[in-house]
Amino acid sequence: MIKMMTSDSMIGACAEHKQHHDIFDLAIESFINKTSSSDKHDFVSITNALENATYSLFPDIPKLLSKFSDECHQFSFDVVFLPIHTLLNGFSKLPIWASESRSTIVSDLPSFSLVPQENITKIGQYLLMLPQHFEPFNLHDNRQLGIAFKKGKLPYLEDKESYNDLTSCWLDSIALATMRLCIEQTLKISTLTSTGLKQLIMDLQYLYSVLEDFGLKDVVDFRDMIELLNTDEETFEELARHKPARMVTAIRTMRHL
Known part of the structure; x- marks a missing residue:
């Protein structure tokens, strides 16, 4: 019932x-x-x-969150990059570039007898330790972190979608920033003696090898700069035809060619 x-x-x-x-x-x-x-x-x-209709009740919120995410990424990048920026700051004004060894024996020593300067080796050591610091972020399944990583922007990275993990993305961003700042500082050097030139080439070659260990692909400008510094006066003009004009002018001036 x-x-x-x-x-x-x-x-x-x-x-x-x-x-x-x-x-x-x-x-x-x-x-x-x-x-x-x-x-x-x-x-x-x-x-x-x-x-x-497909509309949002709060259209401004996604924009504000995206902007906040970009600011967080930029702040994090600045913190990670600060030690490198500090070590490279003033690199163009080091007294070694204009110094001339009074000893004929020292000035005639081959380049392989030189070692990179302390600030350059510190940069290399710092870069090589970075993967260990980022590794914990890849070991945990953090969905929120993954979303923030995809939405935010990192300096010097044009196509972040091609990266599969957070570590490689951050390492490339830091490595590219290091390379760009080093190029910028090097091209500001006003004069180079023979001793200063040998030391500069040694420093740059060391840093170049570290960037290669990172697997950084976009190192053409850095390699061009080393080649222009390392070539002799007779072949400089021929080599310079295929290099960036601003770089050629700066290196020609500092080498007094």
């Missing part, structure tokens, strides 16, 4: 709902029929637009 009453109640409710639904449809249909053709067209257009 209870089941029957329940079923009857459900049927009645459905019928009542259908009746109300039909009344609503009839009211809309009656309204449309009584309106003019132009108003009817406007009404149908508005109704279709509302039914098919």
Whole structure:
């Protein structure tokens, strides 16, 4: 009996709902029929637009979150890159570039007898330790971190979508920033003696080998700069034809060619 009453109640409710639904449809249909053709067209257009609309109640929130994500990435990058920036700051003004050894024996020593300067070796050591610092972020399945990583922007990376993990993306960004800053500082050197030139080539070759160990592919400018510094006066002009003009001018000036 209870089941029957329940079923009857459900049927009645459905019928009542259908009746109300039909009344609503009839009211809309009656309204449309009584309106003019132009108003009817406007009404149908508005109704279709509302039914098919894809809109957000808070359109500014995604933009603000995206901006905040970019600022967080930039802040994190600045923190990670700060030690390298500090070590390279003033690199172009080091006194070694203009120094001339008074000892003939020292000045005639081959380049392989030199060692990179301390600030350059510190940069290399810091870069080689970075993968260990980023490794924990790849060991944990952090969905929120993954979303933030994909939405944020890192300096010097044009196509971040091609990277599969956070570590390689960050390492390339830091390595590219190091290379760009080193090139910028090197091209600001005003004068080079023979001793200073040998030391500079040694420093840059060491840093270049570290960047190669990182697997950095975009090192053409860095390699061009080393080649222009390392070539002799007779072949400089021939080599310079295929190098960036600004780089050629700066190196020609500092080498007094």
